[in-house]
Amino acid sequence: MKLTGNILDIKSKREDRHAGIALSLDKVEYVTYKKDGKYYQPFNLVEDLETPIVITGNCLARKADKHLQEGEYDFVVYDKEGDDYVLNENKLLSVLLVYDEEEQQHILSSVEYTVVVSNEEFKQLKTASHKDRMSNKGKKKR
Secondary structure, three states: OEEEOOHHHOOOOOOHHHOOOEEEEEEEEEEEEEEEOOEEEEEEEEEEEEEEEEEEHHHEEEOOOOOOOOOEEEEEEEEEEOOEEEEEEEEEEEEEEEEEOOOOEEEEEEEEEEEEOOHHHHHHHHHHHHHHHHHHHHHHHO
């Protein structure tokens, strides 16, 4: 994970002027909800990426949530479709920043990028992830 620019400049409305802020992510968490009896239960899959995903600030807007701890920030993610930006309610970015007193600046501590997928997509992702792990095991043994 790597942050370029000040992510705290992003407010509750998406703006093009935040295009200089870039967040490079090396992990994605896929979540699906399956019915277990009478309640839906979340199931997740965390995938390490070989090539990082870069999300720019012009695709983010801060989510107004008063129940977060100090230094925690949630962002909604917009997808760029042509010249328009469309809110993707299935994506969420959570960032934890720690303030360094000596340096007088915020330091990126952790990032969670969550994508909600359908049960079918989740099965496909899990199968592909399992196949990748098995093929990597075979390569390590040689």
